[in-house]
Amino acid sequence: MKKKVKYVIAGTAAAAVTAALIAVWVMITQTKVSNAVARVYQNGTLLQTIDLEAVQESYTFTIEGSNGAYNTVLVEPGQISVTEASCPDKVCISQGKISDGVLPITCLPNGIVIQIETGNTANSALDGMTR
Amino acid sequence: MAKRMGYIGAFLALAAVCSLWFTGCGRSLQSQSASRTELVMSTVATVTLYGERAQEGVDAAFEKAKELEMILSAQNEESELYQVNQTAYERETEVSETLFTVTRRSLQYCRETDGALDCTLGKINALWAFGTENARLPAQEEITPLLVDRGYEQVQLNEETRTIRFLNPNIQLDFGATAKGFAADEMKRVLTEEYGITCGIINLGGNIITIGAKYDGQPWGIGVTDPDDHTRVVSTEYITNATAVTSGNYERYFIQDGVRYHHILDPKTGYSANNGLISTTVLAENSMLADALSTATYVMGLDKAVAYIEAMENVEAIFITEDRTVVKTAGLADDTFEGTA
Structure with a gap:
């Protein structure tokens, strides 16, 4: 009987150690998942979904709006930006290159939003930016 | 043999349960999250919520914002x-x-x-x-x-x-300095009262309001945007259950003949306010108040603005002057701000 209790205690301890190892492994593999996916919207409609981690070579594309409005988007490995725009204030261009989900690129006059969703935002030092 | 298999089975089951406990505890909020970005109220809004009803909450928050836009847009x-x-x-x-x-x-x-x-x-x-x-x-x-x-x-x-x-034909109401703050407060109210949300962050065009603390119990880290480089921050504040609202001359503006004209108008002149500040951020519990004060203090200029905020209870501010000096009110010495609500 005593021997059985010992086995149970030893078994439980071993199970706990194994569990801790599994937990550490799960956490490490989870935090490694950080695929930055950019979603490009025009007036609320999703135009494109771009996996920025999969981008090998930089390229540009143009989003056309009404009355000749346009925004030229530069897609690079791991980051995205607007390089040219027809809007008067060019806020979208001055937002520069984004690579995380903290602050989306927006062009209000042309109704464009470029938002990055990362697999794991827990590592980002910031939860938001005021402006 | 059967007994041994039983032991192994029990061991594996125990390990599985324990590993769920190790990974799940404290992370359960984070594992149930929902987030969406949309253009609403003439700005871009992102709502990120944690907890069982996160997805429902995100939908409800945007519905509220759209409802308010149809009432408050000038x-x-x-x-x-x-x-x-x-x-x-x-x-x-x-x-x-x-x-x-x-x-x-x-x-x-x-x-x-x-x-x-x-x-x-x-x-x-x-x-x-x-x-x-x-x-x-x-x-x-x-x-x-x-x-x-x-x-x-x-x-x-x-x-x-x-x-x-x-009483005057030349006036019309425009809530550009208060509507977004009011909407942020209302979105938070709906989420906490009707959906039981205890953890989340709403960013309504740079007006940020947080619900409770972050999923890991830590305060939310909120960056104050560098007016010269919007991908950088000049300061990070750590807030819990509170709001942070910025008014800056770099958000809605145009440059003509070398002069920057921005959307924060001085009521006395009708032209862009030009009293030495280029950005003001107000931290408070109530987002409508913070929204109103970020615009008002921008117009006041540094000295008046600091005195005004220092005289208020549970309101703090960060000012950036034209020469890029960053001035914080006394209560922000440790860069933390906690709402009591």
């Missing part, structure tokens, strides 16, 4: 405010409870800031049309006839009949 011709602006000088105009509340509170902030904020610049704002493709520099002859000294004193409210009356 530009949308379909909105209640737009309609009221067309008739309130001609006759007493009955309004919804929401519009009445926002008007009453906005006028109160105008009085409290001694006119640094004036929510009756609707006609002048329409001339500038900041943030639209029609943005332009109006001629002095267009602005001068529309300047009304303390225009907010020319709005008459009747609580009993819930009506609004303008």
Whole structure:
């Protein structure tokens, strides 16, 4: 009987150690998942979904709006930006290159939003930016 | 043999349960999250929520914002405010409870800031049309006839009949400095009261409001954008159950003949405020208050603004001057701010 209790205690301890190892492994593999996916919207409609981690070579594309409005988007490995725009204030261009989900690129006059969703935002030092 | 298999089975089951406990505890909130970004209220909004009802909450929050846009927008011709602006000088105009509340509170902030904020610049704002493709520099002859000294004193409210009356034909209500804050507060109220959300962050065009602490119990890290490089921050504040609102000259503006014209108008001149500040961030519990104060303190200029905020309870601020000096009020010495609500 005593021997059985010992086995149970030893078994439980071993199970706990194994569990801790599994937990550490799960956490490490989870935090490694950080695929930055950019979603490009025009007036609320999703135009494109771009996996920025999969981008090998930089390229540009143009989003056309009404009355000749346009925004030229530069897609690079791991980051995205607007390089040219027809809007008067060019806020979208001055937002520069984004690579995380903290602050989306927006062009209000042309109704464009470029938002990055990362697999794991827990590592980002910031939860938001005021402006 | 069967006994041994039983032991192994029990061991594996125990290990599985324990590993769930190790990974799940404290992370359960984080594992159930929902987030969406949309253009609403003429700005970009991101709602990120944690917990069982996160997805429902995100949908409800955007629904609330859209509902309020149809009441409070000064530009949308379909909105209640737009309609009221067309008739309130001609006759007493009955309004919804929401519009009445926002008007009453906005006028109160105008009085409290001694006119640094004036929510009756609707006609002048329409001339500038900041943030639209029609943005332009109006001629002095267009602005001068529309300047009304303390225009907010020319709005008459009747609580009993819930009506609004303008006493001057040159004023129109524009809640550009309060509506987003009010909406952020309302979105938070719906989420906490109706959906039991205890953890989340709403970013309504740079107006940030947080619900509780982060999923890991830590405060939310909020960066104050560098006016010269929008991908960088000049300061990070750690807030819990509170709001942070910035007014800056770099958000809605245009440059003409080397001069930067931005959307924060000085009610005395009708032109962009130019009192030495380029960015003001206000931290408070209430987002409508923070929204109003970020605009008002921008117009006041540094010295007046610091004195004004220091005299208030549970409100702090960060100012960036033209020469890029960052000034924080005394309560932000440790860069933390906690709401009590």
